[in-house]
Amino acid sequence: METRILGRTGRQVGVVGLGCWQLGGGWGTVDDEQALGVLRAAVDAGVTFLDTADVYGDGRSETFIGRFLRERGREGLTVATKVGGRADRKVAEAFTADNLRAWTDRSRRNLGVDTLDLVQLHCPETAVYSTDAVFDALDDLVSSGAIAAYGVSVETVDEALTAIARPNVATVQIILNAFRLKPLDRVLPAAREAGVGIIARVPLASGLLSGKYDEHTTFAPDDHRTFNRHGEAFDVGETFSGVPYEVGVRASREVREIAGDTLTAAFALRWVIDQPGVTAVIPGASSPDQVRGNIAAAELPPLTDQQLADLERLYDERIREHVHDRW
Numbered sequence: 001m002e003t004r005i006l007g008r009t010g011r012q013v014g015v016v017g018l019g020c021w022q023l024g025g026g027w028g029t030v031d032d033e034q035a036l037g038v039l040r041a042a043v044d045a046g047v048t049f050l051d052t053a054d055v056y057g058d059g060r061s062e063t064f065i066g067r068f069l070r071e072r073g074r075e076g077l078t079v080a081t082k083v084g085g086r087a088d089r090k091v092a093e094a095f096t097a098d099n100l101r102a103w104t105d106r107s108r109r110n111l112g113v114d115t116l117d118l119v120q121l122h123c124p125e126t127a128v129y130s131t132d133a134v135f136d137a138l139d140d141l142v143s144s145g146a147i148a149a150y151g152v153s154v155e156t157v158d159e160a161l162t163a164i165a166r167p168n169v170a171t172v173q174i175i176l177n178a179f180r181l182k183p184l185d186r187v188l189p190a191a192r193e194a195g196v197g198i199i200a201r202v203p204l205a206s207g208l209l210s211g212k213y214d215e216h217t218t219f220a221p222d223d224h225r226t227f228n229r230h231g232e233a234f235d236v237g238e239t240f241s242g243v244p245y246e247v248g249v250r251a252s253r254e255v256r257e258i259a260g261d262t263l264t265a266a267f268a269l270r271w272v273i274d275q276p277g278v279t280a281v282i283p284g285a286s287s288p289d290q291v292r293g294n295i296a297a298a299e300l301p302p303l304t305d306q307q308l309a310d311l312e313r314l315y316d317e318r319i320r321e322h323v324h325d326r327w
C-alpha cells in the first residue's frame with residue numbers, strides 16, 4: 001500500500017487506515033470475535049495505521065488493540081488514540097496537566113505500550129485550541145516519553161486552522177468526504193504548508209457513501225445512526241457527516257452511478273486519498289469484507305475529470321446547503 005509521512009510525527013503510514021470506533025461500541029453490537037476479526041483482516045491486508053479513542057466503549061476499543069498488539073507485535077504499526085472525551089465537559093479547565101497525564105496513562109495501560117505513538121485531543125471546545133497551558137502539558141508528556149507526538153481531532157475548519165498554527169501539533173483529524181468539502185478550501189493547503197498530517201475521518205459519511213442504504217434502512221437502537229440522528233448525544237456532524245439521512249440516501253444513489261463499475265465505498269475513499277494534503281483516510285468497518293473492500297481504494301486509479309465534476313455538482317445541488325456553513 002502507498003505510504004505517506006504522518007505530518008510532524010515523521011512516521012510512515014499507509015493511506016488507508018482503520019477507524020476503530022466500531023470496535024468499542026456506538027454502532028450496534030460488535031462481539032469480541034467480530035472486533036478482533038476486523039483488526040486482523042485490516043493488518044493482514046496491509047493496514048498500518050489504526051485510530052481509536054479512550055472513550056470508544058470506555059476503553060474496549062483500545063483494549064482490543066492492546067490484545068492484538070501483544071499477539072502480533074507493534075512492528076510497522078502506528079496507533080493513534082484520543083483523550084479528553086472522559087471529561088464531563090471538554091473545556092480548557094478540564095485539560096489540566098494532571099488529567100492529561102491520567103488519561104494518557106490509562107491509554108498506555110489499555111494499549112499495553114510505554115509510549116503512545118500519537119495522542120489527539122478529542123474534539124475539545126474551541127477555546128482549548130488557544131490555551132497555551134494545554135499544549136505546554138502535552139509538550140511535557142512528549143519530553144517524559146509517555147507520548148511520542150500529539151495532534152487534535154476537530155469539528156470545525158477554524159479550529160483546524162488554529163491548531164495548525166501551533167508549532168508542535170503533528171496532525172489534525174477532520175471530517176472530509178464527498179459530502180464534506182469545506183476543509184479543501186483552507187485547511188488542507190495550510191496543513192501542507194506547515195507539514196501537519198491530515199487524518200480524514202468519517203470518510204464514508206457513516207456508511208452513506210457506500211450507497212447501500214435506502215429510505216427503509218433501520219439501525220440498532222444503540223447505534224449512533226439511530227440515537228444521534230439529530231445531535232441528541234454529540235455533534236450532529238459526526239453522524240452521516242451532518243447530512244439529513246433522506247437527503248444523503250438520494251445523493252448516495254447518484255454517487256453510485258458516478259462510480260460506475262467501481263465499488264462505491266472504495267470509489268468514495270479514493271476521492272479522499274487524492275485530495276492534496278491528506279495523509280490517510282480511516283474508514284470504520286463492521287466486517288472483514290468491508291475492511292478488504294476499503295483497502296482496495298489504495299489500488300484504484302484517480303477519478304476521471306468527469307467523475308470529479310459530477311461529484312462537485314452533486315455537492316452543490318444537494319449537500320452544500322445542509323453542511324457547508326456549519327463546520
Ligand SMILES: NC(=O)c1ccc[n+]([C@@H]2O[C@H](COP(=O)([O-])OP(=O)(O)OC[C@H]3O[C@@H](n4cnc5c(N)ncnc54)[C@H](OP(=O)(O)O)[C@@H]3O)[C@@H](O)[C@H]2O)c1
Pocket residue numbers: 018019020021022027051052082122123153154173201202203204205206207208210212238265266282283284285286289290291293294
Ligand atoms: N470525534 C472524532 O474524533 C471522531 C468521530 C467520528 C469518527 N472518528 C474516527 O473515524 C473513523 C471513521 O469514521 P466512522 O467510522 O464514524 O464513519 P465511516 O468510516 O464514514 O463509516 C463507517 C461505516 O460505513 C460502513 N462501511 C464501511 N466500509 C464499508 C464497505 N466497504 N462497504 C459498505 N459499507 C461500509 C459500515 O456501516 P455498517 O455498520 O452499516 O455496515 C461502517 O460502520 C471512526 O471509526 C473513528 O476512528 C473520530
